[in-house]
């Protein structure tokens with residue numbers, strides 16, 4: 001097409017090219033290396049996806065994307081045959097990593113290459129943001145892309161979010177939608193907080209009481225419920241297709257009232273492991289307090305229970321990780337307990353994760369510490385870490401001071417978009433970042449969205465893009481331009497001040 005134009009008179013060429021324009025898309029997260037060119041590539045009427053061997057799954061994703069843009073592509077399997085070319089080349093892993101991709105848009109079309117399926121998937125997410133937002137609702141006109149060469153690879157391997165399912169329950173529909181959105185912004189870890197004082201959210205064959213009794217409660221006003229084993233498998237499969245690993249958390253030895261109430265034999269004989277000021281057993285707990293229940297550490301049933309629960313959860317977990325909680329509890333037997341659990345997780349062949357309190361114990365190097373205050377006990381100074389420092393990552397906290405139904409115990413002004421975006425890890429042992437939303441005050445899907453978005457996009461960017469490329473003013477500008485896409489996708493978001501929302 002451009003070849004033909006080049007042979008026309010100069011004036012005509014100028015007219016024709018000026019008729020086709022394409023803005024630089026507002027990509028989030030920003031790619032590692034990007035070279036925009038002035039030229040554009042106008043998508044032809046007939047599009048062909050040419051999937052080289054090994055790229056069939058990616059080709060399906062790309063087909064879905066093109067269909068949503070009203071382009072009905074022809075699918076071919078060959079090395080080189082169409083204007084949308086997908087290539088898998090394992091040799092690229094050494095230069096652009098396990099999740100990286102290279103994307104070129106030039107006169108002959110679009111070439112996406114990666115060393116892995118994940119990389120191809122992320123390249124397709126980038127392409128999705130090249131299209132006008134209107135494709136999200138099936139409306140499109142003529143489409144032109146700015147020509148470009150991108151080489152993109154994440155800064156961190158851990159780019160996550162956490163949904164507290166225990167204080168208020170969030171069901172399959174919410175989780176799937178949340179996974180779709182995480183995928184669009186190249187996030188890859190979904191942590192589910194499945195148990196707490198207020199409720200137990202996962203079905204286990206070994207202890208049906210946990211769901212018969214423990215799942216029926218929640219925080220006051222919140223929803224209750226649980227995931228069946230089939231649903232847990234389904235959600236993991238759904239996430240895995242989108243290159244997201246689901247991490248189940250069973251919080252121990254504190255935050256355990258829902259289990260203690262369901263299985264009274266787990267308690268100390270005198271029930272001294274439950275602070276009666278907060279609840280009268282066996283009533284459900286619907287309040288907000290933390291740190292008032294714990295396992296009975298000298299009851300042998302405690303360890304039998306922990307072992308059985310972890311074994312069954314491990315059996316049904318596709319990913320490598322088991323989160324064992326470990327937060328907010330004082331007990332003389334705490335360290336010993338954590339070491340026992342650490343051993344159980346190792347024996348199950350999984351990698352353990354715990355909230356940073358676990359570093360009080362000399363845990364094995366199989367464990368990962370999820371940092372929320374940012375302290376590591378010198379005993380464990382080399383432990384691998386996930387950055388969830390409350391002052392930047394606790395998204396149940398207020399966007400702006402005084403936002404209703406939010407907390408502010410970490411920063412008194414809450415956790416602003418700038419607080420999230422401004423986080424830089426100095427920590428050589430950081431695997432990446434994860435933003436939790438605790439749900440004591442988050443009672444509906446809409447409220448959950450409102451906590452995550454748009455701040456989770458800042459988390460996506462600071463965990464993917466290289467530090468030297470991070471620029472808050474530029475991010476805010478791109479965020480405003482993503483607003484229409486968010487709206488058309490139905491992402492209910494907090495209207496952060498200072499952003500030019502559409």
Ligand code: TNX
Nearest residue numbers: 290327328355372396407438
């Ligand atoms: C602390 S941080 C908790 C949660 C609460 C949250 C509220 C951590 C590991 N535990 O139990 O829900 O604060 O912001």
